[in-house]
Amino acid sequence: MKEFVILKGDAGQTSFKYLKRIFKEAPNSFLYKMMRKKNFVLNDKKIEGNEMLSEGDVLKAYISDDAFDMFSGTSNAPLVEEYREAFLNFGNPDIVYEDEHVIVLNKPTDMLSQKAKRKDLSANEWLIGYMLFNKMTDREGLRKFTPSICNRLDRNTGGLLLFGKTVFGVNTLNRLLKDRTLDKYYKTVVFGELKDKLEIKGYLKKDEERNKVYISETKTDDEESYIETVIEPVEYIKDKDITILSVKLVTGKPHQIRAHLSSIGHPIIGDYKYGKREENDKYKALYKITFQILYCTKVVFPQLPDYPELSLKTIELNEPDLFSKLRAQ
Numbered sequence: 001m002k003e004f005v006i007l008k009g010d011a012g013q014t015s016f017k018y019l020k021r022i023f024k025e026a027p028n029s030f031l032y033k034m035m036r037k038k039n040f041v042l043n044d045k046k047i048e049g050n051e052m053l054s055e056g057d058v059l060k061a062y063i064s065d066d067a068f069d070m071f072s073g074t075s076n077a078p079l080v081e082e083y084r085e086a087f088l089n090f091g092n093p094d095i096v097y098e099d100e101h102v103i104v105l106n107k108p109t110d111m112l113s114q115k116a117k118r119k120d121l122s123a124n125e126w127l128i129g130y131m132l133f134n135k136m137t138d139r140e141g142l143r144k145f146t147p148s149i150c151n152r153l154d155r156n157t158g159g160l161l162l163f164g165k166t167v168f169g170v171n172t173l174n175r176l177l178k179d180r181t182l183d184k185y186y187k188t189v190v191f192g193e194l195k196d197k198l199e200i201k202g203y204l205k206k207d208e209e210r211n212k213v214y215i216s217e218t219k220t221d222d223e224e225s226y227i228e229t230v231i232e233p234v235e236y237i238k239d240k241d242i243t244i245l246s247v248k249l250v251t252g253k254p255h256q257i258r259a260h261l262s263s264i265g266h267p268i269i270g271d272y273k274y275g276k277r278e279e280n281d282k283y284k285a286l287y288k289i290t291f292q293i294l295y296c297t298k299v300v301f302p303q304l305p306d307y308p309e310l311s312l313k314t315i316e317l318n319e320p321d322l323f324s325k326l327r328a329q
Contacts, residue, residue: 002068006057009101009166010145015042015059016049021144022061026071039063072143080132080139086121087129095130096317099309101169102162103127104299106317109158109291113149124149127163136165150174151184154255159186159296159317172307177252185298186247186257187234187319189326190266191279194243197232200260204253212273213255215263227251229260237327242269244323258292268292269326287325295320 010018019031019040034040035047039062042051053059061068090111097104105123107113112122128147131137137147150162150173162177164170176182202215203224216224228250235244243266247257258274261267267275269283271292283289297317304311 083129086125156291183300
């Protein structure tokens with residue numbers, strides 16, 4: 001018999017979803033059969049799978065060790081080593097906020113948020129490695145639930161990355177991102193002068209083969225997604241004819257800010273994909289800029305009655321040093 005005590009971070013999900021996290025390799029039919037036969041019980045009572053779990057509940061699984069090993073995904077052992085490798089490879093993450101349920105990381109540029117290929121090491125593996133190293137989870141814990149990044153930044157976009165340590169943390173972050181009640185602000189530098197605050201809207205379509213997006217003012221087919229970006233000038237640097245901007249990301253689509261700014265004639269400095277090569281080459285020679293100057297520098301949380309630690313909280317980074325260099329005469 002295996003016994004699982006429901007922790008605060010695991011509360012708020014159904015009993016079936018929790019079982020599915022533990023028995024990752026088991027087909028749904030097997031889990032329902034075990035519930036019908038009372039091999040799975042919650043607080044010593046038969047379960048249907050739709051019970052909402054609360055902190056302190058006890059779920060028991062009357063199952064053999066062999067069956068547990070077969071269905072619980074013990075094959076995750078190589079992944080545990082991968083997480084540790086990522087943590088040791090990158091060093092201590094620059095964590096700007098952490099509580100029981102979430103981590104907010106200052107992601108370096110030139111790092112993936114999540115792996116694109118099987119052998120990649122990303123911020124996601126780095127933070128799970130951090131949790132393993134600091135004994136916030138272990139191999140058994142990862143069988144039940146895998147912590148994860150909830151928002152993505154392009155590889156060469158630095159700044160605030162949101163990571164859920166628990167089911168409650170992941171569910172909360174995903175809900176806020178989905179209903180757009182979490183405000184995300186970016187700092188960037190573009191070519192040309194922008195004088196007024198703009199709220200620009202359009203439709204975005206991604207070309208998967210070229211890893212590039214295209215924007216139109218009106219929707220032309222079902223594959224296009226609505227996007228909205230709010231742009232506010234911070235400072236115009238006249239001698240260089242460039243503008244520092246604060247950008248609020250209302251929707252969150254791949255390459256949205258980069259493509260939206262390019263579409264109005266003000267591409268980001270260093271963005272070779274959506275800008276002009278000759279202009280970017282100049283800044284590459286002068287300032288060693290080899291990627292787009294784009295950083296997520298502030299997130300503002302809404303009121304969260306069930307999560308007082310984050311309710312109405314603002315998390316903000318200092319402006320990167322590169323901005324000061326571009327201001328210099």
